[in-house]
Amino acid sequence: MGKSLAEFLQQSLDNVEPPKTYDALREKLKTIQPSRKPPVVKQSPENRRRVWSSTLTDPDPE
Structure with missing residues (x-):
């Protein structure tokens, strides 16, 4: 096979x-490449705050 x-x-x-x-x-x-760029995901301030606070409170996974 190889x-x-x-x-x-x-x-x-x-x-x-x-x-x-x-x-x-x-x-x-x-x-080959798509001509248009992928859409930019906009993050709401509430979601950004939630993600940031979770990084501060959660222990380091490593």
């Missing part, structure tokens, strides 16, 4: 074509 997996990975690597130019690489990366 050898066949290694052979498969090597064949996959051999099949990858390097981009001709950086523009082609940039376009390929744009298709």
